Amino acid sequence: MKDLAVSILAGDRNAIANALSIVENDVDLGNIILDALFPHTGKAHIIGITGPPGTGKSMLVNHLAGLYRHPAEGKYPCSVGIIAIDPSSPFTGGAILGDRVRMRDLAGDNGVFIRSMASRGSLGGLAQKTYAAAQVMDAAGFDIIIIETVGAGQSEVNIIQLAQTVIVVEAPGLGDDIQVIKAGILEIADIIVVNKADLDGADNTERYLKTMLDLANKSYDHEMISSAVEPAKNPPVSPWIPPVKKTIALTGDGMEVLIQIIKEHSDYLKSSGEWNTRQRIALSRHLLESIKEELYDRWQGNISKKIWDSMVDQVCDRKISPRSAILELLKKSR
Amino acid sequence: MKDLAVSILAGDRNAIANALSIVENDVDLGNIILDALFPHTGKAHIIGITGPPGTGKSMLVNHLAGLYRHPAEGKYPCSVGIIAIDPSSPFTGGAILGDRVRMRDLAGDNGVFIRSMASRGSLGGLAQKTYAAAQVMDAAGFDIIIIETVGAGQSEVNIIQLAQTVIVVEAPGLGDDIQVIKAGILEIADIIVVNKADLDGADNTERYLKTMLDLANKSYDHEMISSAVEPAKNPPVSPWIPPVKKTIALTGDGMEVLIQIIKEHSDYLKSSGEWNTRQRIALSRHLLESIKEELYDRWQGNISKKIWDSMVDQVCDRKISPRSAILELLKKSR
Numbered sequence: 001m002k003d004l005a006v007s008i009l010a011g012d013r014n015a016i017a018n019a020l021s022i023v024e025n026d027v028d029l030g031n032i033i034l035d036a037l038f039p040h041t042g043k044a045h046i047i048g049i050t051g052p053p054g055t056g057k058s059m060l061v062n063h064l065a066g067l068y069r070h071p072a073e074g075k076y077p078c079s080v081g082i083i084a085i086d087p088s089s090p091f092t093g094g095a096i097l098g099d100r101v102r103m104r105d106l107a108g109d110n111g112v113f114i115r116s117m118a119s120r121g122s123l124g125g126l127a128q129k130t131y132a133a134a135q136v137m138d139a140a141g142f143d144i145i146i147i148e149t150v151g152a153g154q155s156e157v158n159i160i161q162l163a164q165t166v167i168v169v170e171a172p173g174l175g176d177d178i179q180v181i182k183a184g185i186l187e188i189a190d191i192i193v194v195n196k197a198d199l200d201g202a203d204n205t206e207r208y209l210k211t212m213l214d215l216a217n218k219s220y221d222h223e224m225i226s227s228a229v230e231p232a233k234n235p236p237v238s239p240w241i242p243p244v245k246k247t248i249a250l251t252g253d254g255m256e257v258l259i260q261i262i263k264e265h266s267d268y269l270k271s272s273g274e275w276n277t278r279q280r281i282a283l284s285r286h287l288l289e290s291i292k293e294e295l296y297d298r299w300q301g302n303i304s305k306k307i308w309d310s311m312v313d314q315v316c317d318r319k320i321s322p323r324s325a326i327l328e329l330l331k332k333s334r
Numbered sequence: 335m336k337d338l339a340v341s342i343l344a345g346d347r348n349a350i351a352n353a354l355s356i357v358e359n360d361v362d363l364g365n366i367i368l369d370a371l372f373p374h375t376g377k378a379h380i381i382g383i384t385g386p387p388g389t390g391k392s393m394l395v396n397h398l399a400g401l402y403r404h405p406a407e408g409k410y411p412c413s414v415g416i417i418a419i420d421p422s423s424p425f426t427g428g429a430i431l432g433d434r435v436r437m438r439d440l441a442g443d444n445g446v447f448i449r450s451m452a453s454r455g456s457l458g459g460l461a462q463k464t465y466a467a468a469q470v471m472d473a474a475g476f477d478i479i480i481i482e483t484v485g486a487g488q489s490e491v492n493i494i495q496l497a498q499t500v501i502v503v504e505a506p507g508l509g510d511d512i513q514v515i516k517a518g519i520l521e522i523a524d525i526i527v528v529n530k531a532d533l534d535g536a537d538n539t540e541r542y543l544k545t546m547l548d549l550a551n552k553s554y555d556h557e558m559i560s561s562a563v564e565p566a567k568n569p570p571v572s573p574w575i576p577p578v579k580k581t582i583a584l585t586g587d588g589m590e591v592l593i594q595i596i597k598e599h600s601d602y603l604k605s606s607g608e609w610n611t612r613q614r615i616a617l618s619r620h621l622l623e624s625i626k627e628e629l630y631d632r633w634q635g636n637i638s639k640k641i642w643d644s645m646v647d648q649v650c651d652r653k654i655s656p657r658s659a660i661l662e663l664l665k666k667s668r
Contacts, residue, residue, distance in 0.1 A: 035655040042652065053386050280650050287646065290660050295629040312621065316614050321372040323365045326624050 005036035008140050013113065016140050020115050023132035034132055037139035042279060044081070044138040045266055046145045048163030055171040056195045058084070060249040061148050062106065067259050068144055069111055078144045079111040081137035083130060085149040085159060113137065125293060127158040131286050134162065157188060158289075162282040164275060165265045167191045170209060172201035186212055189242050190265050193258065197246035209244050240268050299330070307332055335363075339370035342474050347447065350474050354449050357466035368466055371473035376613060378415070378472040379600055380479045382497030389505040390529045392418070394583040395482050396440065401593050402478055403445055412478045413445040415471035417464060419483040419493060447471065459627060461492040465620050468496060491522060492623075496616040498609060499599045501525045504543060506535035520546055523576050524599050527592065531580035543578050574602050633664070641666055 007015030019037075023030035047064075051057055061082060068078040106112045115133060117126070130147060137145050149159050160166055168189035186192070192213070194206050243261055247254035269275040311325045320328075341349030353371075357364035381398075385391055395416060402412040440446045449467060451460070464481060471479050483493050494500055502523035520526070526547070528540050577595055581588035603609040645659045654662075 031657045035657050038655040039652050052388070054388075276650070280646060283649050283656065284646055287649070287656060287659060287663070290656065291633060291663060292626060292630045294660060294664060295633055296626045299625060299629055312614060312618055315617050315621070316610070318373050318376065321369040322617065322621060322624065323369050325621060326628060329621070329625060330628060 002036065005033060005139075008033075008037060008136065009040055011141050013110070016113060016136060019136045020133055023136060024117060024129050030132055034135055037135060041135050041138040044134075044142055044145045045165065046134055046138075046147065046163045047262065048160035048166045049146060049148045049169060050160050050166070051169030051171075051193075051195075055169045056249050057148055057169050060169060060193065060195055060247065060255075061146055063249045063252060063255050064146065064259065065106055065112055067255055069106075069109060071259075072256065077111065079142045080113075081134075081140070081142035081145045082112070082114045083133050083137070083145065083147045084114070084116045085126065085130060085147065113140075113142065127162070128286065128289055128293065130159050131162050131282070158285070161188060161285065164269055164278050165190050165262055167193055167262075169193045169195050170205060171196040172199040172205045190240065191258070191261055192242055192244045194244065194246045195249055197254065198248050198251075202246060206244055206246060213242055213244065240265065240272075240274075303329060303332060335366050336370060339367060339473075342367075342371060342470065343374055345475050347444070350447060350470060353470045354467055357470060358451060358463050364466055368469055371469060375469050375472040378468075378476055378479045379499065380468055380472075380481065380497045381596065382494035382500045383480060383482045383503060384494050384500070385503030385505075385527075385529075389503045390583050391482055391503050394503060394527065394529055394581065394589075395480055397583045397586060397589050398480065398593065399440055399446055401589055403440075403443060405593075406590065411445065413476045414447075415468075415474070415476035415479040416446070416448045417467050417471070417479065417481045418448070418450045419460065419464060419481065447474075447476065461496070462620065462623055462627065464493050465496050465616070492619070495522060495619065498603055498612050499524050499596055501527055501596075503527045503529050504539060505530040506533040506539045523547075524574065525592070525595055526576055526578045528578065528580045529583055531588065532582050532585075536580060540578055540580060547576055547578065574599065574606075574608075637663060637666065 004015055004019060008019050019033050022033060049057055049061055061084070065080045065082060068080045071077055106114065115137075117129060117133065134145050134147065147160065147163055166188050168186060168191075170192065171194065186209070192209055194202055194209065196202070197206075245254060245258055245261060247258055249255065266275075269278065308329070311320075311329055314320045315322055315325050338349055338353060342353055353367050356367060383391055383395055395418070399414045399416060402414050405411055440448065449471075451463060451467065468479050468481065481494065481497055500522050502520060502525075504526065505528065520543070526543055528536055528543065530536070531540075579588060579592055579595060581592055583589065600609075603612065642663070645654075645663055648654045649656055649659050
């Protein structure tokens, strides 16, 4: 295991691939690797990219990665790790298919590492696995780590909030105003992209998103990222106002500007102290979620199938209430 | 509290509204009400409706509710409860806006009760609250309970799986093949609707979904709804093949057929024994999720802010690994 960690720190691609499989599939073994890698993490710029299906996120991510690898003259290329969270079915092989399509563009470049993670049917834990995968890539020395997820529900919000820079991608014509509100991810955005900006209605979408953001900024009190167990935030003197930018990932229009804005956001985070705050919040979230899983695992390991089945039977027959069953089941595991 | 339960069982709208607020906002008080109502639950047909933003789900739900209230001659009208899960921002008031838009169509009908639930920023718990709200409506005697959610991530899958009948709504032109796969909710569908079927590409979307379903049925092993702690499923002699149906909710085209298919699915569930199996699985999920939350709450109540902050500090400074901090924090709470 120590050899594996050494190989990862040296950037060995096979070792990275192995470690990513382990942290995704074997919690105990994964923890040993993560423990060894942890002192070497915290350097990468983690960019979360989310938005509804059909907005062209994958194309945008591929294009971004390409620009980081082949920047304008005079700039240094960055290495890029990509984690694509794919809530696809276990049987359709969406994740693998996604990998193949991506591979066409970025294949053969050692400075790019792409990993798709299927959400499968597991209850929770995906945010944890994403966090672990990002830690592996961080320790392996990737400058930029892009996490791409289809955004709509709370689980996506949890995943994406481990990023330092959150980009929300929309596209023209994805429904009426109420649908756009329903996406409900604007409040975690640092940068908003209207992709497919060559489609009809791009200006309307841009204007609408700007209005939504104005509303948001008036009442935004960082409620989502503060809590009783997290440290108070020091609001920076001049807060970051999320810009709305139009892109056409297919042709590359607006992509250079987007890279520039991402850089500006990273500079802002560092000068305002938010870089550290966000790392702290991401770590706190990870600790709390891991503790939740661990407590549950310990309980589950202590309860017999017989007791469980008998409790469920009694609830199904309406003989006892769910609440009584829960209290009973918690008592029995002591 | 007992008076409230009696009023709910009598179908008193104010009592139902109060109870829904309580179960959404106050876990302890909510549990007392749910305990009193539980013996009277298990009668409603719970229909889950999910799908990507922009597919016209809200319109479809409104139209369905209208048809249940004013059915074809010779059929008995059903009362309908609607729970709209709205992952909107806490500050834009999306949930309230959603309510108002719906209200225009169904206002003034005592046989319809509509409730929007905002997902807000809370970590988890939404599936629990939805379950609780459905229990209140079930006890209040609504024949049909429709749960509507924007479907993409695991949290939506968790919410929707408490339904007996899951309808996945798609629409033409929501992106290329890979995007449709990414929605990843086909495997939980009992009925698939291609809404906005007057748009270009409806036939393509229908054909594509049918192909996906054929693939799915070949390897579908019910992995998602069975687990070590859940009872084995008895596959019925003639399994239900999810039909794909085209609708135009705006004009009502195909809606009568959809109602008929929902009825057929309900008949199938009852004759195959799956009705009880699904109730059992939904109850099991509810118990497990509640136990997870309760274990975490008990732990959190036992840990001091000082110890927590000091642990997070040490992890942020890379002095100890997250894993060591987790084990330490679990030890300290004993």
